[in-house]
Amino acid sequence: MTEIVKGGVVVLKSGGPAMTVQEVGSYTGYGITNGAKCIWFDKDKKYEDIFDLEVLKAIDLDE
Template sequence: MSDQEIKAGSVVQLKSGGPLMTVQQVADHWGTLTAWCDWFVQDKAPWKKEHDTFPVTSLKLVDS
């Protein structure tokens, strides 16, 4: 699958591993195609929502 297929609603993971994330938005950010992602982690008690941005080239699509 190519990086161009990553879009809002895609389920992705960092190529190096990590949690499954949902892409909220993909846009050019200072010349780098960037995905804004959300994911949930369970620390001690309720699930906590996390979010961050990643270059699209660092992500892979995950079959959901």
């Protein structure tokens, strides 16, 4: 299984767009102690959010 790391690509286990991991760490202000800040684009609009690592799955775009 691929590890979730800064600069890696992930998706939600439930589906959705590919997202780039900007940071991995503790986001206690959001109630998440083991999370990842992710960014993604929809057309030309940039989005970002923080997700618990348990809901993310790392993917390998080279496969």
